[in-house]
Amino acid sequence: MPSNKDYEIELEKLDGARNRFITEIAKNIHLYNITPSAGRLYGTVFFSEEPMTLDEMSRALGMSKTSMSTGIRSLLEANMVERVWERGIRKDLYKVEDDWYKSFSNVFINRWRNATELNMGAIQETKEMLLHLKEETGFDDVLEKVETDLEKLEEAENYYIWLTDVISLFESGKIFELVPKRTKKTLK
Amino acid sequence: MPSNKDYEIELEKLDGARNRFITEIAKNIHLYNITPSAGRLYGTVFFSEEPMTLDEMSRALGMSKTSMSTGIRSLLEANMVERVWERGIRKDLYKVEDDWYKSFSNVFINRWRNATELNMGAIQETKEMLLHLKEETGFDDVLEKVETDLEKLEEAENYYIWLTDVISLFESGKIFELVPKRTKKTLK
DNA sequence: AAGTTTGTTCAGTTAAAACTGTACGTAATA
């Protein structure tokens, strides 16, 4: 008959299985600009049956509460976890955002949109500086270099416009028409 | 009349303009898993009229040749620069890959494909461990947790299948049918 | 074969990021 010790052993096994996945997530989550530690945190909250408090996370990972605080904030900003309220509980509770499509899209959009805007801004400024130089220079050599640079920058600009279009594909949700979500389990 | 000093000044200005863009690239290139230093290196090669040697890069950036070597290798692996040969020159020469669409696609594909495969592998293994546990357990509590976990993992699996489809969109080049490249200069 | 030139490996150093414990501010409870 099943003893209390068997139960402990099985919980160990459950933990081991969960850990296999958590460890892998932690290794790859840098793609979301998130540290491996915060990745383990994410995995822990992912498998938790209930939303977790900072203290529970701290205990589960054997790390300081401060780290949990900063870790969960980075996950929050990446829209990978969300805060939930439960009446009677004063502590902050967190659960994972369970729409992974949304998490991916959010991160993808925010990061690339931001970089694209900054780079396009820089291109504009650089172009203006070059155009000034182009007008005032009397040296053929300089003129030639300026013109080559302007061409390069315009090619880069075209690329960024394309990238903006790609980002919009995800932002508008149109990507899901082109590449539909999978909902049923596929055959092994 | 234009003096030698004017020429120097104009070259300074050219350098300043280029630097504006290089600095911005360096700030955002972490999206490609590339360090800011290697980002500056990329920008420097980008504006160079001729393919550059490691020694030239070292001089241009005021950094060690060792750093140039590792930096250029990371750019090479990301398909952002390429090596070119010129007869009579023994040193390695590098220029930027000028198809930025290709660079982006390469990086996007490689990074996400790799992470996706690893994560899907981990999901499979975790599922197998859980299925074993499911068969052997006699505790309702354990059974329930295992089943919840299996459901979560299957949802995650669906997401990764979708992501694989998205990656294929870029890998096959089909993305360019859906979001065409921009080739003409757009209006200001 | 001896001597150069060139890129890379490796050990040590410097710079940056992650993590911790204490202390603090705010809000709930008494």
Next chain:
DNA sequence: TATTACGTACAGTTTTAACTGAACAAACTT
């Protein structure tokens, strides 16, 4: 108002990543 519970800022420490110079290996030159 005093007390407790909670999350976060901050300063200091530890860990990790970036960078350098010296030594090495491979390939070219003489």
